[in-house]
Amino acid sequence: MRRGPLEDWLVDSDPALRWQVERDVLGASPDVWEATRARIATEGFGARLLALQDGDGQWAGGSFFPADYDFDDDQVSEDGQPWTATTWTLNTLREWGLDAGVLRERRTAELLDEHSRWDYDGSPYWSGEVDCCINAWTVANGVWLGANISAIVDWFLEHQLPDGGWNCEWVNGSRRSSFHSTLNSLKGLLFYEVATGGSADTRAARRRGEEYLLERRLIRRLSTNQQVGEWLNDFAFPIRWSYSALNACEYFRMAALHDGTAADPRMAEVIGIVRAARQPDGTWLQTGRQPGRVWFEVDVPAGEPSKWLTLYGTRVLAWWDAAMQP
Incomplete structure:
Protein backbone atom coordinates (compact mmCIF):
# COMPACT_ATOMS: atom_id res chain seq x y z
CA MET A 1 0.00 0.00 0.00
CA ARG A 2 1.02 3.63 -0.37
CA ARG A 3 2.82 4.91 2.69
CA GLY A 4 1.87 8.17 4.30
CA PRO A 5 2.72 9.93 7.58
CA LEU A 6 0.69 7.44 9.63
CA GLU A 7 2.43 4.41 8.13
CA ASP A 8 5.85 6.05 8.49
CA TRP A 9 5.08 6.75 12.16
CA LEU A 10 3.94 3.19 12.79
CA VAL A 11 6.85 1.47 11.10
CA ASP A 12 9.40 3.52 13.05
CA SER A 13 9.08 1.22 16.07
CA ASP A 14 10.52 -1.68 18.03
CA PRO A 15 10.82 -4.96 16.07
CA ALA A 16 8.04 -6.49 18.23
CA LEU A 17 5.64 -3.94 16.75
CA ARG A 18 7.29 -3.19 13.43
CA TRP A 19 6.98 -6.69 11.96
CA GLN A 20 3.22 -6.62 12.53
CA VAL A 21 2.95 -3.21 10.87
CA GLU A 22 4.92 -4.51 7.90
CA ARG A 23 2.71 -7.57 7.58
CA ASP A 24 -0.75 -6.24 8.46
CA VAL A 25 -0.63 -2.56 7.46
CA LEU A 26 2.00 -2.26 4.74
CA GLY A 27 1.37 -5.66 3.16
CA ALA A 28 5.11 -6.37 2.96
CA SER A 29 6.36 -9.70 1.62
CA PRO A 30 7.09 -12.46 4.15
CA ASP A 31 10.84 -12.18 3.70
CA VAL A 32 10.62 -8.57 4.93
CA TRP A 33 8.46 -8.99 8.02
CA GLU A 34 9.92 -12.35 8.98
CA ALA A 35 13.39 -10.78 9.04
CA THR A 36 12.10 -8.03 11.32
CA ARG A 37 10.34 -10.55 13.54
CA ALA A 38 13.58 -12.50 13.97
CA ARG A 39 15.17 -9.40 15.49
CA ILE A 40 12.86 -9.56 18.54
CA ALA A 41 15.25 -11.96 20.26
CA THR A 42 18.29 -9.73 19.83
CA GLU A 43 17.04 -6.14 19.82
CA GLY A 44 14.80 -3.82 21.77
CA PHE A 45 11.94 -4.88 24.02
CA GLY A 46 12.24 -8.62 23.37
CA ALA A 47 15.96 -8.80 24.04
CA ARG A 48 15.50 -6.82 27.26
CA LEU A 49 12.87 -9.23 28.58
CA LEU A 50 14.91 -12.28 27.62
CA ALA A 51 17.88 -10.90 29.52
CA LEU A 52 15.75 -10.74 32.67
CA GLN A 53 14.91 -14.46 32.77
CA ASP A 54 16.03 -16.24 35.94
CA GLY A 55 18.25 -19.31 35.87
CA ASP A 56 15.29 -21.47 36.93
CA GLY A 57 13.28 -20.40 33.87
CA GLN A 58 11.08 -17.90 35.69
CA TRP A 59 10.90 -14.12 35.72
CA ALA A 60 10.87 -12.20 39.00
CA GLY A 61 11.12 -15.54 40.80
CA GLY A 62 7.41 -16.37 40.61
CA SER A 63 4.64 -17.89 38.51
CA PHE A 64 1.98 -15.15 38.64
CA PHE A 65 3.33 -12.83 41.34
CA PRO A 66 6.98 -11.89 41.92
CA ALA A 67 8.82 -13.84 44.61
CA ASP A 68 9.07 -10.73 46.79
CA TYR A 69 5.33 -10.02 46.70
CA ASP A 70 3.82 -9.64 50.17
CA PHE A 71 0.33 -11.12 50.08
CA ASP A 72 -0.33 -9.92 53.63
CA ASP A 73 0.27 -6.29 52.64
CA ASP A 74 -2.52 -6.18 50.01
CA GLN A 75 -0.29 -4.48 47.49
CA VAL A 76 -2.73 -5.12 44.65
CA SER A 77 -5.24 -2.76 46.24
CA GLU A 78 -2.64 -0.05 46.80
CA ASP A 79 -0.21 -0.37 43.90
CA GLY A 80 -1.90 -2.58 41.35
CA GLN A 81 -1.06 -6.04 40.07
CA PRO A 82 2.69 -6.56 39.46
CA TRP A 83 3.28 -7.48 35.81
CA THR A 84 6.84 -8.80 36.04
CA ALA A 85 6.36 -12.48 36.95
CA THR A 86 6.61 -15.47 34.62
CA THR A 87 3.10 -15.75 33.23
CA TRP A 88 2.86 -12.08 32.28
CA THR A 89 6.30 -12.08 30.69
CA LEU A 90 5.61 -15.21 28.67
CA ASN A 91 2.30 -13.69 27.52
CA THR A 92 4.14 -10.60 26.37
CA LEU A 93 6.89 -12.40 24.48
CA ARG A 94 4.39 -14.72 22.79
CA GLU A 95 2.05 -11.91 21.80
CA TRP A 96 4.99 -9.91 20.44
CA GLY A 97 5.84 -12.81 18.17
CA LEU A 98 9.10 -14.10 19.65
CA ASP A 99 10.25 -17.34 18.01
CA ALA A 100 9.44 -20.02 20.58
CA GLY A 101 12.69 -21.76 19.62
CA VAL A 102 14.59 -19.14 21.60
CA LEU A 103 12.96 -20.19 24.86
CA ARG A 104 12.89 -23.87 23.92
CA GLU A 105 16.67 -23.78 23.55
CA ARG A 106 16.78 -22.47 27.12
CA ARG A 107 14.61 -25.43 28.24
CA THR A 108 12.11 -22.96 29.64
CA ALA A 109 9.17 -25.38 29.71
CA GLU A 110 11.19 -28.05 31.50
CA LEU A 111 12.62 -25.58 34.01
CA LEU A 112 9.18 -24.21 34.84
CA ASP A 113 7.86 -27.73 35.30
CA GLU A 114 10.65 -28.35 37.78
CA HIS A 115 10.80 -25.04 39.66
CA SER A 116 7.65 -22.94 39.21
CA ARG A 117 4.57 -23.37 41.39
CA TRP A 118 1.28 -21.49 41.42
CA ASP A 119 0.76 -19.00 44.21
CA TYR A 120 -2.80 -20.25 44.75
CA ASP A 121 -2.10 -23.81 45.86
CA GLY A 122 1.52 -24.67 45.04
CA SER A 123 0.60 -26.94 42.13
CA PRO A 124 3.08 -27.46 39.26
CA TYR A 125 3.11 -24.75 36.63
CA TRP A 126 1.88 -26.79 33.66
CA SER A 127 -0.92 -28.43 35.63
CA GLY A 128 -2.80 -25.16 35.65
CA GLU A 129 -4.74 -23.24 38.29
CA VAL A 130 -8.41 -22.59 39.16
CA ASP A 131 -8.62 -19.23 37.39
CA CYS A 132 -9.96 -19.31 33.80
CA CYS A 133 -7.76 -16.47 32.61
CA ILE A 134 -4.59 -17.93 34.14
CA ASN A 135 -5.39 -21.30 32.63
CA ALA A 136 -6.01 -19.75 29.22
CA TRP A 137 -2.60 -18.07 29.25
CA THR A 138 -1.00 -21.30 30.47
CA VAL A 139 -2.56 -23.24 27.59
CA ALA A 140 -1.30 -20.71 25.04
CA ASN A 141 2.15 -20.45 26.59
CA GLY A 142 2.41 -24.20 27.06
CA VAL A 143 1.57 -25.18 23.51
CA TRP A 144 3.91 -22.43 22.32
CA LEU A 145 6.81 -23.81 24.37
CA GLY A 146 6.01 -27.49 23.83
CA ALA A 147 4.71 -28.34 27.31
CA ASN A 148 1.97 -30.88 27.93
CA ILE A 149 -1.14 -28.81 28.69
CA SER A 150 -3.78 -31.34 27.59
CA ALA A 151 -5.22 -31.56 31.11
CA ILE A 152 -5.83 -27.81 31.19
CA VAL A 153 -7.55 -27.96 27.80
CA ASP A 154 -9.87 -30.63 29.22
CA TRP A 155 -10.42 -28.37 32.24
CA PHE A 156 -11.98 -25.74 29.97
CA LEU A 157 -14.44 -28.26 28.58
CA GLU A 158 -15.42 -29.26 32.11
CA HIS A 159 -15.77 -25.70 33.41
CA GLN A 160 -17.71 -24.07 30.59
CA LEU A 161 -20.85 -22.63 32.16
CA PRO A 162 -24.41 -23.37 30.98
CA ASP A 163 -24.70 -19.99 29.21
CA GLY A 164 -21.68 -20.84 27.06
CA GLY A 165 -18.94 -18.72 28.63
CA TRP A 166 -16.57 -18.89 31.56
CA ASN A 167 -16.10 -16.99 34.82
CA CYS A 168 -13.00 -16.94 37.01
CA GLU A 169 -15.39 -16.65 39.97
CA TRP A 170 -16.79 -20.13 39.35
CA VAL A 171 -14.72 -21.29 42.30
CA ASN A 172 -16.81 -18.96 44.49
CA GLY A 173 -20.06 -20.32 43.11
CA SER A 174 -20.75 -18.08 40.12
CA ARG A 175 -22.87 -19.71 37.40
CA ARG A 176 -23.06 -16.66 35.14
CA SER A 177 -20.29 -16.03 32.64
CA SER A 178 -18.03 -12.98 32.56
CA PHE A 179 -17.13 -10.96 29.45
CA HIS A 180 -13.52 -10.71 30.66
CA SER A 181 -13.11 -14.39 31.57
CA THR A 182 -14.86 -15.60 28.43
CA LEU A 183 -12.71 -13.52 26.09
CA ASN A 184 -9.47 -14.66 27.73
CA SER A 185 -10.63 -18.29 27.67
CA LEU A 186 -11.45 -17.99 23.98
CA LYS A 187 -8.01 -16.57 23.25
CA GLY A 188 -6.36 -19.57 24.92
CA LEU A 189 -8.51 -22.07 23.04
CA LEU A 190 -7.93 -20.30 19.73
CA PHE A 191 -4.17 -20.31 20.22
CA TYR A 192 -4.36 -24.01 21.04
CA GLU A 193 -6.37 -24.75 17.90
CA VAL A 194 -4.08 -22.72 15.66
CA ALA A 195 -1.08 -24.63 17.01
CA THR A 196 -2.54 -28.15 17.15
CA GLY A 197 -5.77 -28.20 15.16
CA GLY A 198 -7.70 -28.82 18.36
CA SER A 199 -10.45 -31.40 18.60
CA ALA A 200 -14.14 -31.51 17.84
CA ASP A 201 -14.82 -30.82 21.52
CA THR A 202 -12.50 -27.80 21.80
CA ARG A 203 -13.85 -26.34 18.57
CA ALA A 204 -17.41 -26.76 19.81
CA ALA A 205 -16.55 -25.15 23.15
CA ARG A 206 -14.97 -22.18 21.39
CA ARG A 207 -18.03 -21.75 19.17
CA ARG A 208 -20.29 -21.75 22.24
CA GLY A 209 -18.09 -19.17 23.94
CA GLU A 210 -18.08 -16.96 20.85
CA GLU A 211 -21.85 -17.24 20.63
CA TYR A 212 -22.13 -16.10 24.26
CA LEU A 213 -20.47 -12.81 23.28
CA LEU A 214 -22.06 -12.45 19.84
CA GLU A 215 -25.55 -12.99 21.26
Missing part, protein backbone atom coordinates in the same frame (compact mmCIF):
# COMPACT_ATOMS: atom_id res chain seq x y z
CA ARG A 216 -24.81 -9.95 23.43
CA ARG A 217 -23.36 -7.98 20.49
CA LEU A 218 -20.04 -8.12 22.39
CA ILE A 219 -21.14 -5.14 24.51
CA ARG A 220 -24.65 -5.63 25.98
CA ARG A 221 -26.24 -7.50 28.83
CA LEU A 222 -28.71 -10.06 27.59
CA SER A 223 -31.16 -9.34 30.39
CA THR A 224 -31.42 -5.53 30.02
CA ASN A 225 -29.75 -4.81 26.65
CA GLN A 226 -27.65 -2.17 28.43
CA GLN A 227 -23.95 -1.77 27.73
CA VAL A 228 -21.91 -3.78 30.18
CA GLY A 229 -19.58 -1.05 31.43
CA GLU A 230 -17.46 2.00 30.74
CA TRP A 231 -14.46 -0.32 30.42
CA LEU A 232 -15.62 -1.06 26.88
CA ASN A 233 -13.95 2.22 25.92
CA ASP A 234 -10.71 1.58 27.83
CA PHE A 235 -8.29 1.14 24.95
CA ALA A 236 -5.12 0.45 26.90
CA PHE A 237 -1.84 -1.20 26.01
CA PRO A 238 -0.54 -3.55 27.30
CA ILE A 239 -3.99 -5.16 27.26
CA ARG A 240 -3.24 -7.69 30.04
CA TRP A 241 -6.58 -9.30 31.04
CA SER A 242 -9.17 -6.59 30.54
CA TYR A 243 -12.08 -6.61 28.11
CA SER A 244 -12.61 -3.71 25.75
CA ALA A 245 -14.36 -3.18 22.43
CA LEU A 246 -11.00 -3.20 20.65
CA ASN A 247 -9.72 -6.29 22.46
CA ALA A 248 -12.89 -8.23 21.63
CA CYS A 249 -12.86 -7.17 17.98
CA GLU A 250 -9.21 -8.18 17.63
CA TYR A 251 -10.05 -11.66 18.91
CA PHE A 252 -12.93 -12.11 16.46
CA ARG A 253 -10.73 -10.85 13.62
CA MET A 254 -8.12 -13.50 14.41
CA ALA A 255 -10.75 -16.22 14.86
CA ALA A 256 -12.43 -15.42 11.54
CA LEU A 257 -9.11 -15.47 9.70
CA HIS A 258 -8.21 -18.81 11.28
CA ASP A 259 -11.62 -20.35 10.59
CA GLY A 260 -11.96 -18.87 7.11
CA THR A 261 -15.36 -17.44 8.04
CA ALA A 262 -17.04 -14.13 7.36
CA ALA A 263 -17.29 -11.35 9.90
CA ASP A 264 -20.45 -11.71 11.98
CA PRO A 265 -22.83 -8.78 11.34
CA ARG A 266 -23.74 -8.75 15.03
CA MET A 267 -20.38 -7.03 15.58
CA ALA A 268 -21.51 -3.86 13.79
CA GLU A 269 -22.19 -1.88 16.96
CA VAL A 270 -18.92 -2.75 18.67
CA ILE A 271 -17.02 -1.95 15.47
CA GLY A 272 -18.70 1.45 15.68
CA ILE A 273 -17.12 1.99 19.10
CA VAL A 274 -13.68 1.18 17.70
CA ARG A 275 -14.22 3.46 14.71
CA ALA A 276 -15.45 6.34 16.87
CA ALA A 277 -12.26 6.19 18.94
CA ARG A 278 -10.05 6.77 15.91
CA GLN A 279 -8.61 10.29 15.88
CA PRO A 280 -8.70 12.54 12.80
CA ASP A 281 -5.05 11.69 12.07
CA GLY A 282 -5.84 7.94 12.05
CA THR A 283 -4.42 7.13 15.49
CA TRP A 284 -5.93 5.70 18.66
CA LEU A 285 -5.10 7.22 22.04
CA GLN A 286 -3.77 5.38 25.06
CA THR A 287 -6.39 5.58 27.80
CA GLY A 288 -3.89 4.55 30.49
CA ARG A 289 -2.31 1.24 31.37
CA GLN A 290 -3.33 -0.68 34.45
CA PRO A 291 -1.20 0.26 37.48
CA GLY A 292 1.46 -2.08 38.74
CA ARG A 293 5.15 -2.82 38.60
CA VAL A 294 6.61 -3.39 35.10
CA TRP A 295 10.07 -4.22 33.82
CA PHE A 296 10.00 -1.17 31.55
CA GLU A 297 7.48 0.89 29.60
CA VAL A 298 6.54 -0.23 26.10
CA ASP A 299 3.94 2.38 25.22
CA VAL A 300 3.07 6.04 25.69
CA PRO A 301 1.35 7.69 28.68
CA ALA A 302 -2.41 8.18 28.82
CA GLY A 303 -3.79 10.67 26.33
CA GLU A 304 -1.04 10.23 23.73
CA PRO A 305 -1.30 8.40 20.38
CA SER A 306 -0.37 4.75 20.83
CA LYS A 307 1.37 2.87 18.04
CA TRP A 308 0.24 -0.48 19.47
CA LEU A 309 -3.42 0.52 19.69
CA THR A 310 -3.25 2.17 16.28
CA LEU A 311 -1.97 -1.09 14.79
CA TYR A 312 -4.83 -3.03 16.39
CA GLY A 313 -7.48 -0.50 15.43
CA THR A 314 -6.23 -0.13 11.87
CA ARG A 315 -6.20 -3.82 11.11
CA VAL A 316 -9.55 -4.47 12.81
CA LEU A 317 -11.27 -1.81 10.70
CA ALA A 318 -9.47 -2.91 7.53
CA TRP A 319 -10.66 -6.49 8.12
CA TRP A 320 -14.22 -5.43 8.89
CA ASP A 321 -14.54 -2.99 6.01
CA ALA A 322 -13.19 -5.55 3.55
CA ALA A 323 -15.63 -8.15 4.89
CA MET A 324 -18.59 -5.78 4.58
CA GLN A 325 -17.98 -4.94 0.93
CA PRO A 326 -20.61 -6.40 -1.41
Whole structure:
Protein backbone atom coordinates (compact mmCIF):
# COMPACT_ATOMS: atom_id res chain seq x y z
CA MET A 1 0.00 0.00 0.00
CA ARG A 2 1.02 3.63 -0.37
CA ARG A 3 2.82 4.91 2.69
CA GLY A 4 1.87 8.17 4.30
CA PRO A 5 2.72 9.93 7.58
CA LEU A 6 0.69 7.44 9.63
CA GLU A 7 2.43 4.41 8.13
CA ASP A 8 5.85 6.05 8.49
CA TRP A 9 5.08 6.75 12.16
CA LEU A 10 3.94 3.19 12.79
CA VAL A 11 6.85 1.47 11.10
CA ASP A 12 9.40 3.52 13.05
CA SER A 13 9.08 1.22 16.07
CA ASP A 14 10.52 -1.68 18.03
CA PRO A 15 10.82 -4.96 16.07
CA ALA A 16 8.04 -6.49 18.23
CA LEU A 17 5.64 -3.94 16.75
CA ARG A 18 7.29 -3.19 13.43
CA TRP A 19 6.98 -6.69 11.96
CA GLN A 20 3.22 -6.62 12.53
CA VAL A 21 2.95 -3.21 10.87
CA GLU A 22 4.92 -4.51 7.90
CA ARG A 23 2.71 -7.57 7.58
CA ASP A 24 -0.75 -6.24 8.46
CA VAL A 25 -0.63 -2.56 7.46
CA LEU A 26 2.00 -2.26 4.74
CA GLY A 27 1.37 -5.66 3.16
CA ALA A 28 5.11 -6.37 2.96
CA SER A 29 6.36 -9.70 1.62
CA PRO A 30 7.09 -12.46 4.15
CA ASP A 31 10.84 -12.18 3.70
CA VAL A 32 10.62 -8.57 4.93
CA TRP A 33 8.46 -8.99 8.02
CA GLU A 34 9.92 -12.35 8.98
CA ALA A 35 13.39 -10.78 9.04
CA THR A 36 12.10 -8.03 11.32
CA ARG A 37 10.34 -10.55 13.54
CA ALA A 38 13.58 -12.50 13.97
CA ARG A 39 15.17 -9.40 15.49
CA ILE A 40 12.86 -9.56 18.54
CA ALA A 41 15.25 -11.96 20.26
CA THR A 42 18.29 -9.73 19.83
CA GLU A 43 17.04 -6.14 19.82
CA GLY A 44 14.80 -3.82 21.77
CA PHE A 45 11.94 -4.88 24.02
CA GLY A 46 12.24 -8.62 23.37
CA ALA A 47 15.96 -8.80 24.04
CA ARG A 48 15.50 -6.82 27.26
CA LEU A 49 12.87 -9.23 28.58
CA LEU A 50 14.91 -12.28 27.62
CA ALA A 51 17.88 -10.90 29.52
CA LEU A 52 15.75 -10.74 32.67
CA GLN A 53 14.91 -14.46 32.77
CA ASP A 54 16.03 -16.24 35.94
CA GLY A 55 18.25 -19.31 35.87
CA ASP A 56 15.29 -21.47 36.93
CA GLY A 57 13.28 -20.40 33.87
CA GLN A 58 11.08 -17.90 35.69
CA TRP A 59 10.90 -14.12 35.72
CA ALA A 60 10.87 -12.20 39.00
CA GLY A 61 11.12 -15.54 40.80
CA GLY A 62 7.41 -16.37 40.61
CA SER A 63 4.64 -17.89 38.51
CA PHE A 64 1.98 -15.15 38.64
CA PHE A 65 3.33 -12.83 41.34
CA PRO A 66 6.98 -11.89 41.92
CA ALA A 67 8.82 -13.84 44.61
CA ASP A 68 9.07 -10.73 46.79
CA TYR A 69 5.33 -10.02 46.70
CA ASP A 70 3.82 -9.64 50.17
CA PHE A 71 0.33 -11.12 50.08
CA ASP A 72 -0.33 -9.92 53.63
CA ASP A 73 0.27 -6.29 52.64
CA ASP A 74 -2.52 -6.18 50.01
CA GLN A 75 -0.29 -4.48 47.49
CA VAL A 76 -2.73 -5.12 44.65
CA SER A 77 -5.24 -2.76 46.24
CA GLU A 78 -2.64 -0.05 46.80
CA ASP A 79 -0.21 -0.37 43.90
CA GLY A 80 -1.90 -2.58 41.35
CA GLN A 81 -1.06 -6.04 40.07
CA PRO A 82 2.69 -6.56 39.46
CA TRP A 83 3.28 -7.48 35.81
CA THR A 84 6.84 -8.80 36.04
CA ALA A 85 6.36 -12.48 36.95
CA THR A 86 6.61 -15.47 34.62
CA THR A 87 3.10 -15.75 33.23
CA TRP A 88 2.86 -12.08 32.28
CA THR A 89 6.30 -12.08 30.69
CA LEU A 90 5.61 -15.21 28.67
CA ASN A 91 2.30 -13.69 27.52
CA THR A 92 4.14 -10.60 26.37
CA LEU A 93 6.89 -12.40 24.48
CA ARG A 94 4.39 -14.72 22.79
CA GLU A 95 2.05 -11.91 21.80
CA TRP A 96 4.99 -9.91 20.44
CA GLY A 97 5.84 -12.81 18.17
CA LEU A 98 9.10 -14.10 19.65
CA ASP A 99 10.25 -17.34 18.01
CA ALA A 100 9.44 -20.02 20.58
CA GLY A 101 12.69 -21.76 19.62
CA VAL A 102 14.59 -19.14 21.60
CA LEU A 103 12.96 -20.19 24.86
CA ARG A 104 12.89 -23.87 23.92
CA GLU A 105 16.67 -23.78 23.55
CA ARG A 106 16.78 -22.47 27.12
CA ARG A 107 14.61 -25.43 28.24
CA THR A 108 12.11 -22.96 29.64
CA ALA A 109 9.17 -25.38 29.71
CA GLU A 110 11.19 -28.05 31.50
CA LEU A 111 12.62 -25.58 34.01
CA LEU A 112 9.18 -24.21 34.84
CA ASP A 113 7.86 -27.73 35.30
CA GLU A 114 10.65 -28.35 37.78
CA HIS A 115 10.80 -25.04 39.66
CA SER A 116 7.65 -22.94 39.21
CA ARG A 117 4.57 -23.37 41.39
CA TRP A 118 1.28 -21.49 41.42
CA ASP A 119 0.76 -19.00 44.21
CA TYR A 120 -2.80 -20.25 44.75
CA ASP A 121 -2.10 -23.81 45.86
CA GLY A 122 1.52 -24.67 45.04
CA SER A 123 0.60 -26.94 42.13
CA PRO A 124 3.08 -27.46 39.26
CA TYR A 125 3.11 -24.75 36.63
CA TRP A 126 1.88 -26.79 33.66
CA SER A 127 -0.92 -28.43 35.63
CA GLY A 128 -2.80 -25.16 35.65
CA GLU A 129 -4.74 -23.24 38.29
CA VAL A 130 -8.41 -22.59 39.16
CA ASP A 131 -8.62 -19.23 37.39
CA CYS A 132 -9.96 -19.31 33.80
CA CYS A 133 -7.76 -16.47 32.61
CA ILE A 134 -4.59 -17.93 34.14
CA ASN A 135 -5.39 -21.30 32.63
CA ALA A 136 -6.01 -19.75 29.22
CA TRP A 137 -2.60 -18.07 29.25
CA THR A 138 -1.00 -21.30 30.47
CA VAL A 139 -2.56 -23.24 27.59
CA ALA A 140 -1.30 -20.71 25.04
CA ASN A 141 2.15 -20.45 26.59
CA GLY A 142 2.41 -24.20 27.06
CA VAL A 143 1.57 -25.18 23.51
CA TRP A 144 3.91 -22.43 22.32
CA LEU A 145 6.81 -23.81 24.37
CA GLY A 146 6.01 -27.49 23.83
CA ALA A 147 4.71 -28.34 27.31
CA ASN A 148 1.97 -30.88 27.93
CA ILE A 149 -1.14 -28.81 28.69
CA SER A 150 -3.78 -31.34 27.59
CA ALA A 151 -5.22 -31.56 31.11
CA ILE A 152 -5.83 -27.81 31.19
CA VAL A 153 -7.55 -27.96 27.80
CA ASP A 154 -9.87 -30.63 29.22
CA TRP A 155 -10.42 -28.37 32.24
CA PHE A 156 -11.98 -25.74 29.97
CA LEU A 157 -14.44 -28.26 28.58
CA GLU A 158 -15.42 -29.26 32.11
CA HIS A 159 -15.77 -25.70 33.41
CA GLN A 160 -17.71 -24.07 30.59
CA LEU A 161 -20.85 -22.63 32.16
CA PRO A 162 -24.41 -23.37 30.98
CA ASP A 163 -24.70 -19.99 29.21
CA GLY A 164 -21.68 -20.84 27.06
CA GLY A 165 -18.94 -18.72 28.63
CA TRP A 166 -16.57 -18.89 31.56
CA ASN A 167 -16.10 -16.99 34.82
CA CYS A 168 -13.00 -16.94 37.01
CA GLU A 169 -15.39 -16.65 39.97
CA TRP A 170 -16.79 -20.13 39.35
CA VAL A 171 -14.72 -21.29 42.30
CA ASN A 172 -16.81 -18.96 44.49
CA GLY A 173 -20.06 -20.32 43.11
CA SER A 174 -20.75 -18.08 40.12
CA ARG A 175 -22.87 -19.71 37.40
CA ARG A 176 -23.06 -16.66 35.14
CA SER A 177 -20.29 -16.03 32.64
CA SER A 178 -18.03 -12.98 32.56
CA PHE A 179 -17.13 -10.96 29.45
CA HIS A 180 -13.52 -10.71 30.66
CA SER A 181 -13.11 -14.39 31.57
CA THR A 182 -14.86 -15.60 28.43
CA LEU A 183 -12.71 -13.52 26.09
CA ASN A 184 -9.47 -14.66 27.73
CA SER A 185 -10.63 -18.29 27.67
CA LEU A 186 -11.45 -17.99 23.98
CA LYS A 187 -8.01 -16.57 23.25
CA GLY A 188 -6.36 -19.57 24.92
CA LEU A 189 -8.51 -22.07 23.04
CA LEU A 190 -7.93 -20.30 19.73
CA PHE A 191 -4.17 -20.31 20.22
CA TYR A 192 -4.36 -24.01 21.04
CA GLU A 193 -6.37 -24.75 17.90
CA VAL A 194 -4.08 -22.72 15.66
CA ALA A 195 -1.08 -24.63 17.01
CA THR A 196 -2.54 -28.15 17.15
CA GLY A 197 -5.77 -28.20 15.16
CA GLY A 198 -7.70 -28.82 18.36
CA SER A 199 -10.45 -31.40 18.60
CA ALA A 200 -14.14 -31.51 17.84
CA ASP A 201 -14.82 -30.82 21.52
CA THR A 202 -12.50 -27.80 21.80
CA ARG A 203 -13.85 -26.34 18.57
CA ALA A 204 -17.41 -26.76 19.81
CA ALA A 205 -16.55 -25.15 23.15
CA ARG A 206 -14.97 -22.18 21.39
CA ARG A 207 -18.03 -21.75 19.17
CA ARG A 208 -20.29 -21.75 22.24
CA GLY A 209 -18.09 -19.17 23.94
CA GLU A 210 -18.08 -16.96 20.85
CA GLU A 211 -21.85 -17.24 20.63
CA TYR A 212 -22.13 -16.10 24.26
CA LEU A 213 -20.47 -12.81 23.28
CA LEU A 214 -22.06 -12.45 19.84
CA GLU A 215 -25.55 -12.99 21.26
CA ARG A 216 -24.81 -9.95 23.43
CA ARG A 217 -23.36 -7.98 20.49
CA LEU A 218 -20.04 -8.12 22.39
CA ILE A 219 -21.14 -5.14 24.51
CA ARG A 220 -24.65 -5.63 25.98
CA ARG A 221 -26.24 -7.50 28.83
CA LEU A 222 -28.71 -10.06 27.59
CA SER A 223 -31.16 -9.34 30.39
CA THR A 224 -31.42 -5.53 30.02
CA ASN A 225 -29.75 -4.81 26.65
CA GLN A 226 -27.65 -2.17 28.43
CA GLN A 227 -23.95 -1.77 27.73
CA VAL A 228 -21.91 -3.78 30.18
CA GLY A 229 -19.58 -1.05 31.43
CA GLU A 230 -17.46 2.00 30.74
CA TRP A 231 -14.46 -0.32 30.42
CA LEU A 232 -15.62 -1.06 26.88
CA ASN A 233 -13.95 2.22 25.92
CA ASP A 234 -10.71 1.58 27.83
CA PHE A 235 -8.29 1.14 24.95
CA ALA A 236 -5.12 0.45 26.90
CA PHE A 237 -1.84 -1.20 26.01
CA PRO A 238 -0.54 -3.55 27.30
CA ILE A 239 -3.99 -5.16 27.26
CA ARG A 240 -3.24 -7.69 30.04
CA TRP A 241 -6.58 -9.30 31.04
CA SER A 242 -9.17 -6.59 30.54
CA TYR A 243 -12.08 -6.61 28.11
CA SER A 244 -12.61 -3.71 25.75
CA ALA A 245 -14.36 -3.18 22.43
CA LEU A 246 -11.00 -3.20 20.65
CA ASN A 247 -9.72 -6.29 22.46
CA ALA A 248 -12.89 -8.23 21.63
CA CYS A 249 -12.86 -7.17 17.98
CA GLU A 250 -9.21 -8.18 17.63
CA TYR A 251 -10.05 -11.66 18.91
CA PHE A 252 -12.93 -12.11 16.46
CA ARG A 253 -10.73 -10.85 13.62
CA MET A 254 -8.12 -13.50 14.41
CA ALA A 255 -10.75 -16.22 14.86
CA ALA A 256 -12.43 -15.42 11.54
CA LEU A 257 -9.11 -15.47 9.70
CA HIS A 258 -8.21 -18.81 11.28
CA ASP A 259 -11.62 -20.35 10.59
CA GLY A 260 -11.96 -18.87 7.11
CA THR A 261 -15.36 -17.44 8.04
CA ALA A 262 -17.04 -14.13 7.36
CA ALA A 263 -17.29 -11.35 9.90
CA ASP A 264 -20.45 -11.71 11.98
CA PRO A 265 -22.83 -8.78 11.34
CA ARG A 266 -23.74 -8.75 15.03
CA MET A 267 -20.38 -7.03 15.58
CA ALA A 268 -21.51 -3.86 13.79
CA GLU A 269 -22.19 -1.88 16.96
CA VAL A 270 -18.92 -2.75 18.67
CA ILE A 271 -17.02 -1.95 15.47
CA GLY A 272 -18.70 1.45 15.68
CA ILE A 273 -17.12 1.99 19.10
CA VAL A 274 -13.68 1.18 17.70
CA ARG A 275 -14.22 3.46 14.71
CA ALA A 276 -15.45 6.34 16.87
CA ALA A 277 -12.26 6.19 18.94
CA ARG A 278 -10.05 6.77 15.91
CA GLN A 279 -8.61 10.29 15.88
CA PRO A 280 -8.70 12.54 12.80
CA ASP A 281 -5.05 11.69 12.07
CA GLY A 282 -5.84 7.94 12.05
CA THR A 283 -4.42 7.13 15.49
CA TRP A 284 -5.93 5.70 18.66
CA LEU A 285 -5.10 7.22 22.04
CA GLN A 286 -3.77 5.38 25.06
CA THR A 287 -6.39 5.58 27.80
CA GLY A 288 -3.89 4.55 30.49
CA ARG A 289 -2.31 1.24 31.37
CA GLN A 290 -3.33 -0.68 34.45
CA PRO A 291 -1.20 0.26 37.48
CA GLY A 292 1.46 -2.08 38.74
CA ARG A 293 5.15 -2.82 38.60
CA VAL A 294 6.61 -3.39 35.10
CA TRP A 295 10.07 -4.22 33.82
CA PHE A 296 10.00 -1.17 31.55
CA GLU A 297 7.48 0.89 29.60
CA VAL A 298 6.54 -0.23 26.10
CA ASP A 299 3.94 2.38 25.22
CA VAL A 300 3.07 6.04 25.69
CA PRO A 301 1.35 7.69 28.68
CA ALA A 302 -2.41 8.18 28.82
CA GLY A 303 -3.79 10.67 26.33
CA GLU A 304 -1.04 10.23 23.73
CA PRO A 305 -1.30 8.40 20.38
CA SER A 306 -0.37 4.75 20.83
CA LYS A 307 1.37 2.87 18.04
CA TRP A 308 0.24 -0.48 19.47
CA LEU A 309 -3.42 0.52 19.69
CA THR A 310 -3.25 2.17 16.28
CA LEU A 311 -1.97 -1.09 14.79
CA TYR A 312 -4.83 -3.03 16.39
CA GLY A 313 -7.48 -0.50 15.43
CA THR A 314 -6.23 -0.13 11.87
CA ARG A 315 -6.20 -3.82 11.11
CA VAL A 316 -9.55 -4.47 12.81
CA LEU A 317 -11.27 -1.81 10.70
CA ALA A 318 -9.47 -2.91 7.53
CA TRP A 319 -10.66 -6.49 8.12
CA TRP A 320 -14.22 -5.43 8.89
CA ASP A 321 -14.54 -2.99 6.01
CA ALA A 322 -13.19 -5.55 3.55
CA ALA A 323 -15.63 -8.15 4.89
CA MET A 324 -18.59 -5.78 4.58
CA GLN A 325 -17.98 -4.94 0.93
CA PRO A 326 -20.61 -6.40 -1.41
